[in-house]
Amino acid sequence: MTYPFSALVGQDDLRLALVLNAVSPAVGGVLVRGEKGTAKSTAVRAVAALLPDVGVIPGCRFSCEPGSADPQCPDGPHPAEGGGASQRPARLVELPVGASEDRLVGALDIERALAEGVKAFEPGLLAAAHRGVLYVDEVNLLHDHLVDLLLDAAAMGASYVEREGVSVRHAARFLLVGTMNPEEGELRPQLLDRFGLTVEVAASRETDERVEVVRRRLAYDADPAAFAARWAPQEQQVRTRIAEARALLPEVRLGDAALRQIAATCAAFEVDGMRADIVMARTATALAAWAGRTVVLAEDVRQAALLALPHRRRRNPFDAPGLDEDKLDETLERARSEAESASEPGANSDSDSDSGEDDPDPDGDGGPGGDGPDGPDDDGGGGAPQPQDSPADPGAGAEPAQGQGHDRTAAPGGAPHEQPAAPAAEPFTARTLTVPGLGEGAAGRRSRARTAQGRTTGARRPEGALGRLHLAATVQAAAPYQRARGRSGPGLVLRRDDLREAVREGRESNLVLFVVDASGSMAARQRMSAVKGAVLSLLLDAYQRRDKVGLVTFRGTGAEVALPPTSSVDAGAARLEKLPTGGRTPLAAGLLKAHEVLRVERLRDPSRRPLLVVVTDGRATGGPDPVALGARAARLLAASGTAAVVVDCETGPVRLGLAGALAADLGAVAVTLGELRADTVSALVKDVRRAA
Template sequence: MSSTPFPFTAVVGQDDLRLALLLNAVSPAVGGVLVRGEKGTAKSTAVRALSALLPALDVVCDCRFSCDPGSPDPGCPDGPHEPGAFETRPARMVELPVGASEDRLVGALDIERALAEGVKAFEPGLLADAHRGILYVDEVNLLHDHLVDLLLDAAAMGASYVEREGVSVRHAARFLLVGTMNPEEGELRPQLLDRFGLTVEVAASREPDQRVEVVRRRLAHDDDPAGFAARWADEEAAVRARIVAARKLLGSVRLGDGALRQIAATCAAFEVDGMRADIVMARTATALAAWAGRTEVLAEDVRQAALLALPHRRRRNPFDAPGLDEDKLDQTLEEFSGSDDEDPEPDGPGGGGGQPAPDAGPQGGDTGARPEEGEGGEPQASGAGEQSAVRAAEPFRTKVLSVPGIGAGAAGRRSRARTEHGRTTGARRPRGTLTKLHLAATVQAAAPHQRARGRSGPGLVLRRDDLRQATREGREGNLVLFVVDASGSMAARQRMSAVKGAVLSLLLDAYQRRDKVGLVTFRGTAADVALPPTSSVDAAAARLESLPTGGRTPLAAGLLKAHDVLRVERLRDPARRALVVVVTDGRATGGPEPVALAGRAARLFAAEGVASVVVDCESGPVRLGLAGQLAGDLGGAAVTLDELRADSIAGLVKDVHSRSRRAA
């Protein structure tokens, strides 16, 4: 891959994405950008190209934390700094890998030297490298929760704090935060979505001419990166100069009472939580005016700010599509328009505040993602002989279903696991770098050897072998595999609606607990993997919503298909434990000896110790109890749809655990 980045101004289309990035370059106080969209839509290309447009920085010589020589950080770990000694360098773009450790992000303290020598030996992390530059997180939705919390806390406070066993280091960490994600791979929690100032939905253009231009420019860059960059040098220089001019103008921009009323009315009309949206909209509208070369915020700036700052704050659950009702937005702005917004058209460069950076070449076509596209869609038409899909009943809050025992999977909120974060349960010798010191165990290990080591003062004489790593217990995310009966016996509309509502409720619970989910359905003569294991619960909800019903009940085929899914997933992610949720009335029809075959298939799960729950969908005054028999063969427990809501489900985990032990 070439070391010459693709020019920012050569990116075809994606006007909203480019504008959001440029507004943050003008005013980092806007709070960063979250870019959502399908793969292959220039998300990473645009972010990496932005760093070349940022003005060069003056930094204190030999300062690992990029202190500004004009106002150095008084608490800088490399300080105090002598006045006058500085160098100029380009702004950095630092990438945070999804698999990074906490020490890699915030930096690491040498605990051994701190205890033995009383020295604060600190190795800076990525937050220090990104100070006064860009911190880019690709696939931010796959980043561990505790890392996202640390990242966003630093972004909000403008500083990073590292504390270990009473030793603390603080340094400045102000950066432009940019995250990209593919919603098909899972969503961010609403609390984290709110911490990004702006969000942009991107999608590939459907215009043939524009797609041709994308390919033409990409091939030209790959063939001759330096020559391609040279052809765009004038456009890049113009945008760079415009950023500098907008930064200088920013402090002079007036945000009048009329614009403030429009901002407040818009946030109230769309029922966003808290006040962060109002503040972000105000800063964005001010940046838009500065970018347009104006000193007054107009209604068009408020409108554009709303389109960038509010869509992700309106999501109440992962199945809500982001986006704004633009007719409602226009009506609100018109209702609260005032004299402050009745200014004449601006004369500054760039015209209206909503215009992106200058760009040469064909840019035709609208590349912005529509809120209604790619976010679940309408149910697919059912095939011949099928009963059409019915809508799910209103979801409800479920009790916790968890896998028995202690695992070691990815961090989450469902089952007990050994993790890097959580309550301390013991100590062990460190394997590799020490990250979580168990102080009491370390002192206890070193104490018997103090006389032999010639200890003469109050300090403790430590050796590497004395150090003890704390072992901790927290929670992990699991693979929740739904096996849903879509046969004719489940096809009554009211009944299937209740079943879908129950599965939707469990999907919401899986989203909150950071699980992966999968969906297997069975009907007619076979079973299908409607959704392979994924972190995108909204994709599972969309498949569930469009699920048709009808035909016989091949229960054995459904269980065997689920067994195959688990076998493949163990190879991909062996540490992640599974919870199988079978949603059925327990009937098995079709083929020779369907009931016996289903029993044998179920006992495969029991033999392997897979945790399972059967949601019994049987209804009516006469019940055959077939779901309970299936649960017994699975080595799990059965629960009715009503019990899924009730307190009686609290004993379910114990029942699953006891059955699993008997099966083992």
């Protein structure tokens, strides 16, 4: 039994965004970002139970609407009048992160298509979600090829399944709802823009509110049926209000003043394209309908901006979502003044009535920012979703190591201290670093691999269900046996053993592990700024190529894992920005820590190949014979088959060439900071492969 939507405590922006999509599916869905354990999935599943029932044609697996059936429906043709129409609840269809392509779009029986000439099609999740809700938990972890399919379906309102010239098309219009934990990685910009609204959620810090959350959850777990019955009246009120708002929606008027405010806001925040303007207009209209009004007010436009723009104003993956509310208010006020001055003196125009000067609120509920679906908001309104503080940085506040050495600075009184964190230099477009050989890891954009997508390089017998048919190889395998099988007509007589699937080569994602020297020899602010800028550039490249990233730093007396391997490059950038420097250079400790991290990751994900990026000047100090220890640690990594690149940070007219010696021990290639730029490197990838 689903937890009641009305029983949710707090999370006003989340509840409002979900309700607005229930009122107007044209808003375009919602992306819920937040830490784990904040009722993201609970809220999504709960709101689906409040959606109005949909009419369907009996026997149609694609949920065609009576009276306006899809003329290309695979189960058609349907009666023009929609005879025998029935009602059923709107579906909530969940897309697992590890779903296959056939599970998402449907499977076509190629064997029957070739042998019998029939389109035996088994619908997928997109067909099931038509006219309902498609919910993707952990949407940021969804494989790229599934993201591409979602983008196509969302853009066209239809799904196409094509296998070797045999194609099926069906309607696929759905409300896309996704939840994600930003610590685990960000979304591709193309998919991010497909979500109409976004909200940031976090656990309340108010004791009373947290107590109420626990109390209600325990009561629900003890007796779900009794708990649902207790909240049934409130659920019915919300369901009725959604239905009334849907009926009122066509009558809501979006005046010129509101449109001018929407356009001015999108221009002021420099969002890309025109989708933001359209989404804001639809959201403001839905807000007015939810409040029981037929006129869009300035407060509706403001709330729409807070929900529709934060995820669209990001200029790069490291920008936190959010809006400057002071700037938003100034923009809205300026647009309102311009609309008033453009109108004729004394005229009672639509612009004046829509500007928000007078606030008609017939329900007395304070508008969409006042009462939530289950009563008055505790904080008095739906404020802007604010970016949450990043997780505590294990390295940022750590005490400095107490090793003694010539590169250690001392505070007055003789107490050693670390250098303050240097800001990162401006990132640049980095040259592509790849792992040599042919892998079989998760689909991505870095190294060569056998994948489900890509160019065809051969054929093989399918080990399980047939994926991508290799038609020529299949015909070639079946051709010698046609006479023996009694073929008498134009059809091809096939057997299961004749089928061949295509072997494809594409790109995979990798684990890029950065090992960064943060010792005193790197402490010069200009040098460390350049180093951070280079690593930041490589992190940005890793984000674009869908890699996992990790960060190991070494200084003082040892090394630490500043960032365990994760898909969140935002977390990596945050750790890098706060990275302090100072102390000796325990190079061997850094390499051994990297070896341990990679060993554990191989056990967790053996198909994901690592790429080690060591950023250092090659110096090694501290302990007996630190240079020899570093060389042995490097050879240990080389023996494990780890592909590596050494970024040589040594500067000045006299160079010792220590980073080059380290690269030789690692079986890697050494490059300078300048050579990492895409416009200055001509053969880095070839050098990495040759060194391997």
